[in-house]
Amino acid sequence: MDKHLKIGLALAALAAAGSLAGEAAYAQQAKEQFFPVLVYRTGPYAPNGVPFANGYVDYLKLVNARDGGINGVKIAFEECETGYATDRGVECYERLKGKGPTGATVFQPLSTGITFALTDKSFGDHIPLITAGYGRADSVDGTVFGWNFPLGGTYWDAADILIQHVGKKEGGVANLKGKKIALVYHDSPYGKEPIALLQERAKMYGYDLILLPVTHPGVEQKATWLQIRQNRPDYVFLWGWGVMNSTAIKEAVATGYPREKMYGVWWSGAEPDVTPAGEGAKGYNALVFLAPAGQGGVHKDIIKYVYDKGQGTGKKEEIGDVLYNRGLTAAMMAVEGVKRAQLKYGKKPLTGQQVRWGLENLAIDDAAIKRLGFTGFMSPIATSCVDHEGGSAAQVHTWDGTKWNVQPGVYHADQQVIKPMIRASAEKYAQEKKLSKRDCAKEAD
Amino acid sequence: MFFRENGQFKSTYRADQQLLPILQDRVFMAGLVAFAFLVVPFVASDYLFLSLVIPFLILTLAAIGLNLLVGYCGQISIGHAAFMGVGAYAAYNLVLRLPFLNFLVVLVLAGFVAAAVGMLFGIPSLRIKGLYLGVATLAAQFFLDWVFARVKWLTNYAPSASPPPVELFGWTVDTPVRKYLFLLSVLLVFTLLAKNLVRGHIGRAWMATRDMDVAAEVIGIRPIYAKLTAFGVSSFFCGVAGALWGFVHLGAWEPLAFDLNLSLSLLFMIIIGGMGSILGAYFGAAFFVVLPILLNRIPGMLGFEMSTATASHLEVMIFGVLIVLFLALEPHGLARLWAIGKQKLRLWPFPY
Numbered sequence: 140m141d142k143h144l145k146i147g148l149a150l151a152a153l154a155a156a157g158s159l160a161g162e163a164a165y166a167q168q169a170k171e172q173f174f175p176v177l178v179y180r181t182g183p184y185a186p187n188g189v190p191f192a193n194g195y196v197d198y199l200k201l202v203n204a205r206d207g208g209i210n211g212v213k214i215a216f217e218e219c220e221t222g223y224a225t226d227r228g229v230e231c232y233e234r235l236k237g238k239g240p241t242g243a244t245v246f247q248p249l250s251t252g253i254t255f256a257l258t259d260k261s262f263g264d265h266i267p268l269i270t271a272g273y274g275r276a277d278s279v280d281g282t283v284f285g286w287n288f289p290l291g292g293t294y295w296d297a298a299d300i301l302i303q304h305v306g307k308k309e310g311g312v313a314n315l316k317g318k319k320i321a322l323v324y325h326d327s328p329y330g331k332e333p334i335a336l337l338q339e340r341a342k343m344y345g346y347d348l349i350l351l352p353v354t355h356p357g358v359e360q361k362a363t364w365l366q367i368r369q370n371r372p373d374y375v376f377l378w379g380w381g382v383m384n385s386t387a388i389k390e391a392v393a394t395g396y397p398r399e400k401m402y403g404v405w406w407s408g409a410e411p412d413v414t415p416a417g418e419g420a421k422g423y424n425a426l427v428f429l430a431p432a433g434q435g436g437v438h439k440d441i442i443k444y445v446y447d448k449g450q451g452t453g454k455k456e457e458i459g460d461v462l463y464n465r466g467l468t469a470a471m472m473a474v475e476g477v478k479r480a481q482l483k484y485g486k487k488p489l490t491g492q493q494v495r496w497g498l499e500n501l502a503i504d505d506a507a508i509k510r511l512g513f514t515g516f517m518s519p520i521a522t523s524c525v526d527h528e529g530g531s532a533a534q535v536h537t538w539d540g541t542k543w544n545v546q547p548g549v550y551h552a553d554q555q556v557i558k559p560m561i562r563a564s565a566e567k568y569a570q571e572k573k574l575s576k577r578d579c580a581k582e583a584d
Numbered sequence: 585m586f587f588r589e590n591g592q593f594k595s596t597y598r599a600d601q602q603l604l605p606i607l608q609d610r611v612f613m614a615g616l617v618a619f620a621f622l623v624v625p626f627v628a629s630d631y632l633f634l635s636l637v638i639p640f641l642i643l644t645l646a647a648i649g650l651n652l653l654v655g656y657c658g659q660i661s662i663g664h665a666a667f668m669g670v671g672a673y674a675a676y677n678l679v680l681r682l683p684f685l686n687f688l689v690v691l692v693l694a695g696f697v698a699a700a701v702g703m704l705f706g707i708p709s710l711r712i713k714g715l716y717l718g719v720a721t722l723a724a725q726f727f728l729d730w731v732f733a734r735v736k737w738l739t740n741y742a743p744s745a746s747p748p749p750v751e752l753f754g755w756t757v758d759t760p761v762r763k764y765l766f767l768l769s770v771l772l773v774f775t776l777l778a779k780n781l782v783r784g785h786i787g788r789a790w791m792a793t794r795d796m797d798v799a800a801e802v803i804g805i806r807p808i809y810a811k812l813t814a815f816g817v818s819s820f821f822c823g824v825a826g827a828l829w830g831f832v833h834l835g836a837w838e839p840l841a842f843d844l845n846l847s848l849s850l851l852f853m854i855i856i857g858g859m860g861s862i863l864g865a866y867f868g869a870a871f872f873v874v875l876p877i878l879l880n881r882i883p884g885m886l887g888f889e890m891s892t893a894t895a896s897h898l899e900v901m902i903f904g905v906l907i908v909l910f911l912a913l914e915p916h917g918l919a920r921l922w923a924i925g926k927q928k929l930r931l932w933p934f935p936y
Contacts, residue, residue, distance in 0.1 A: 180893035230635040259835030328743035
C-alpha cells in the first residue's frame, strides 16, 4: 500500500472544489421551483430522447413566459445528459437533487434502468419520480412505491390494450384462440415487462405467445426476423426503443411481413421510428400514449411565447411530433402536481415531499385539459395515495407514409386482471426490500 | 530534495521486505489513511461521495482485480464486467435466500462464486494466448449477459434485482458517509491483500508467466496453476466489486449495468493507469470516473451557455483525445508518470 489513495482523493477534491463553486450561485435566488431535467441527447437512443427533452423543456419555458411561473413561483431548470446509462443517470440525479431553494421537484428519467436505480434512492431522498408510460408496472401501488408515479399507464396496460385491439380486429377476443402472437422485445427489463401480462392473457384466451428478444441496442435483428418468417405469427408486437424500432420495421419490409399486422408499444410509434424505413413503414401501427402527434392550443402558445421570441429548444417544424408532445404532457403533469400541492402548502417553492402530495391528489379532468390547451392530447387523470397511475387510456395510430393517423376508439386496460398482478408483485418487492408499507387511510386529511 | 532516504539502513530481511521500506513513505501513507478516514467524511459533500468517490472506490477495486490478471499474469480479459455481474447476482441471491448471513460473509461468498466462474472461463487460457484469449473471454461476457437476462431465478422473477439495504452488525450502510467508510475499509483490505499477493510466490509465478511462459515452465512454475489462480483471484476481486456496485452504488440494477462497456472501461482504466501496478488501478479509476464528469461540468462552471448535447459530445471528444495522447506519450500509464515524478523530486533541485 503506498500513495494510491492520495491521488484519487486529490482528484476528487479538485472536482469537489469545482462542483461547490457551481452550486453557490443557485442558493441566492429564492422564489423558484427547481425542475431537474434528465435527458439523453447523445447515444443510441438520442433520436427519441431529443424530441422528448425538447417538449419537456419547452413547456417549462412556456409556463415561465406565459404565466410568469407556477402561481408566481418561477421555474428554474437544468438539463443533465445521461446517455441512457444508469450510472450517469445516478450521477445526474445526485448532481441535481439538491439544487434550487427547496431541492429537486420531480425526476423523469425516461429510462427503465435509471428508474430502477432512482426508485431505490427515492425512499431516502423523498423526491417523487414520474415515469409516465414506463418504469415498473407494479409501481402503481402507492402504498409500496411511495414515490413512483407511472401516470397514465404502464406496460401491463399497454399489453392489455394491444390484446384488446387485436381481439377486436378478429371479431372478439374469443377468436384469438390458436392464433400466434410474437413479441419482439428489447432484451432488458423494459422489454420484458409486458411478458407477465401477455402470458396471463394467453392462459385466458388461448393464443400462442412467441417471445423474440433483441439485444441492446437492437441493430442486429436478422435472426429474430428469420424466426418470424418461419413461424408466420398472426400479429407482431414490437417493444423497442430508439434504433431498434426503425431496424425492426426495415427487417419486416425485408422479410415481407405485413406492416399492418405489426403493433408497437407507445415507445415504438414516433416519427424517428418510421421515417428511416421510408415507404415501407406504411401501415405500421402503434399505441398512442396520452398525446398523439399534432398541434393544439398549447402548441400555439409555445410558438407565440417561446419560439417567436427565439427561445425555442428544438426546431420549430418538430413541434407536435409524437415524442415532443409526450415530453410536453410529462412536463404538464409535473407542473400540475406542483400547482395542486400549492393549494395545500401555499404559493411558494415546494419540497419533493410536498409535491408528492400534489401528484397524489392530481385531478386533471376534461375542463382542466381544455383550460390548459391540451384538448385531444390528454386523457383525464385522477390519482390517489393508493393509485399512482390515475387511469390508463390509449388509442392506436397508424403511419400512412407521411403522418400518424389516430384510429377511432379509446381503450382502457382491464384492471380486473392487472390489479391483482400489481398487488402481488408490489408485495414481493416490499418483502425483498424489507419496506414498511404506507397506510394511506392515516395520511388522508 | 523533497525527501532524503539515505541513512535508513536495513539490517534484517524483515526490514528489507516490508511493504514501505522508506520511513517517509510510511509516515505519508499513515497520514493519508488517517486523512481518508478522519477528514474526508467531514469535508466532502453528498454529491461528491455519491457520484464520484463511491464509484471511484468500487471501480478501483475492480481495476485492481483486472490488473492482477492482465498486468501481472499477462492474460487478457474482456469479460470482467460479467464477473462483476456474477458477484452482484450471487450476493443478491445469498441475501435473498439466506437472510441470516452477515453481509461481509455474503461479500466473500459472492467473491468465491465469481472466482469459480472466472476460473471456468479461464480454462481456455491454458491453450490460447493474446487476442484469441481476449475473444474467448468476450464469449464469457456475452454468455453471462445472456444468463443474467434469461435465468429468471437469478432476479427472483422480478424485472430487476433490487436488494435490501446493506446491514452490518446492526449498522445500516445507507448514508453517503457510511457507504464511503465501508467501501474505503473494504478497498483498504483488498489493496493490502493484492499488494501482498503480488510480492509473494503467487505473484512471482504470475509475473514469470507473463514475461515468458516457456521460461516460467522451465523453472518449475506450473502454467495451469499460475493462470487459473490469476483468473480466480482476479474474478474474486471483481466479484466483490460487482456486489458492492450493485448493493451500495446502484441499489437496483438491470443486466445492462454489467455490459461490455464496463468491461472495456475496466481494461482502459488499467491501461491508462498502468499495467502491472496496484497504484495504476487507483489512477486509472480516478481518471475514468472523475474526468468525464469534470469535463461535462467545466462549461457550466466557467459560465458558458452550452447545450447539453454539445457539452456531452465535447466530453467524449476531449476524453478520447486525452486517452490517445496518454498512450502515445506515456504507454506505461499514469503510474509510470508518478514514478518518474517521484524520481525527479528525489534529485531536485540538482538532477544529474
